[in-house]
Amino acid sequence: MARPTWSRAQQVTDVLRSETVGGLLLLAGAVVALLWANSPWRAGYETLTDAHLGPEALHLHLSLAHWASDGLLAIFFFVVGLELKREFVLGELRSPSRAALPVIAAVGGMALPALIYTLVNMVSAGGALEGWAVPTATDIAFAVAVLAVISTHLPVALRSFLLTLAVVDDLLAIVIIVVFFTDSLSLVSLAGSLATIAVFMLVVNRGITRWYLLVPLAVVAWALMHASGVHATIAGVLLGFAVPTRPASGEQHGMSERFEHLWRPVSAGVAVPVFALMSAGVSLGGGGIGAALRDPVGLGVALGLVVGKLVGVLGSTFLLARFTRAELDENLSWWDVLGVALLAGVGFTVSLLIGELAFGDGTERDEHAKAAILVGSLTSAVLAAVVLRTRNRVYRKIEEEDAVDRDGDGVPDVFQESAAGDTSDISRPR
Template identity: 70%
Template sequence: MPDPSRRESRGSTGPHPSAPQPRRSRLLGLPSWPQAQHVAGILRDETVGGILLLAGALIALIWANSPWRESYHSLVETSFGPGSLHLHLSLEQWAADGLLAIFFFVVGLELKREFLLGDLRSVSRAVLPVVAAVGGMVTPVLIYLLVNTVSADGSSTGWAVPTATDIAFAVAVLAIIGTHLPAALRSFLLTLAVVDDLLAIAIIALFFTDHLSPGPALASLALIVVFGLLVNRSVPRWWLLVPLAVAAWAFMHASGIHATIAGVLLGFTVPARPGPGEQAGMSERFEHFWRPVSAGVAVPLFALMAAGVSLLEGGIGGAFTDPIAIGVALGLLLGKPTGVLGSTWLLARFTRAELDSELSWWDVFGVALLAGVGFTVCLLLGELAFDDDAGQANHVKIAIFAGSVAAAMFATIVLRARNRVYRRLAAEETVDLDADGIPDIYQASEADQRGR
């Protein structure tokens, strides 16, 4: 690795002569201080949520393979709700359609903030996570289709399953292994996951709408417009907004479009820019309230309802000989990392961009492996693809577990090998010699950007 004392420097050196100089590069450069704070806050919430997600999944897995497995299946199949509104659903369906709508509402809030205030507002900063996310979506699909094309028993039905990244699961892995990613890698991982969620939303909307009832769809859109008008006029009255959101979700569900799309659209309507005299926009305030609900309640309960796969009676053996399951597992373990790493390398190759002098392609490989940790949205896509075939859905869930756990294990090996470097970089990013509350390296980086 380069000696940090020999970093190239141009322009301003920041507010203090002995302040650390900004790590300069076009790829994986240091984010702005507000963006770094925002990312750190999100990852703290998602770390707790990820651990709860893992706990919910493990409880479901153990319960579904215990002597009391019948009670688990009876629980998830328990149905309730008004049938006249097309809402007589099982607990598993309520979790997938209802609780995940909260998750996708938070995704909508985060997407809008990223496009207006975050890294995605700048073409130069957005190009890397967008290209990496697209590569990380296309390559798993190609691997899945290749496996199922060469197999006589293959099927293209599950092509979408290995395309998603679970940020909560990924940061839980980081927390468990004690890896301190520097700000540039944290920002890249989160922004990559945000774009990945956007692509998953597009897949759900375009490919998993079996039928469309125009009346309920228009009613849902009308309610979403009313919701948007209210929040843009700074009318954050929960007693009014929550019933509107629930009604929009119910009509979207009745329309045949997956109900989680309503959550995304509602999130898009919330203004991200702070108003006069405000330090934070409404989307950030909403996100501050709803992200813990999503990460700490909605997603873990969904995992509890959806992750109870049967490993008995040939479950594992059947999955490992099923081309659909093999395609899903290889899509996550090989396709995601190859797509993210390969597209990033191609971007550097054809734009003559360089990685940060303190980072290496080994670091990009580690983050790319984390992108192969797919769980929440992968499970949802698996349920949508095989909702009429319980045995096949079981194999797909086993494949998601296997691919994600394997990707997490390899990411652990790669990132732990660099942990000493990460600790040094993380410590450097906290140095504040002038005691103004902003680490000096961020001030030096911003001054350097202004001087270009």
């Protein structure tokens, strides 16, 4: 968790800024859905989400809720694919030594929630083991929105760690969806989708970015992936991986970065908030949250997010530092890692999606899982806010000192000093 380079710090800041707006819109969509589903006008909400559109001949006569989870989330996963590839090619994950910590933390942060959920449902009457993956995901947009609300001044190294952990978390969640939630498989449709993605890759690698070529190819790849039985959002991930990352000669930014700059506002500002609006409308009647937590499914999901994520991320990070040569940067405290571990328990977008895949959209246990996701995420967010707010005053003072630019070159002196190996100015006790 050492201080990143100045360019990496700027990149993290830009991503956090855009994710903050998207996270707040996501939060607004979830609140509207929750209020609407528990108001006298809840019948209108059900009518909206159950309305069907699309051609039946192509197996695309879907409800608006399914269009949101299968269609709009493909845009979200396209951006995830772009981000994943850039991290592997140019970012933190290209170096095994720098990738070790966030990868181990992400794995621990997914394994422990799954284990807790499984144990709760194994020892409880009427448990449902098929929901083991629901509490494993972290919603980076929601987590960053929490950071924006509490106005924390976390150091860039820790923010970078949170983002990289979330990227690895997304990758593992994609693998889970592909491996465990593909019930039936049409090899012909899958082959057609992969062939279309290959054509898309050929086109973009030739430097052709005309929307009237790329968008139809992406839509065809998505439709064929949907028909294959593999969740359609996987097409978005593969399309993101198909885009070249390294800048061409004479270019400052690679194509994947330009695509991400174009599509991230669509993902964060439209796709994910609309998905939240369509999916988060949990009716609290008939026992509400109490009934959800009395169900082993709901209890396992809530404990997985609140306890499992905390123990998984913090525990794996501590063990790595304890038994390997890895060590916590002198600018950070274990209290900071505790705050981020709590923040990792804010699950939403992918957790809701996996819940629908595991239990079926609209079923009683899907409703209980949704309620538990909301409870677990809110609890994790509040606990993280309590921990991180206590660090706020310290880091505000440190940021004021670190912002000094004595030579006027536009780069804070602390980055130049750390790059030159002089850590005397940045190794302040916490």
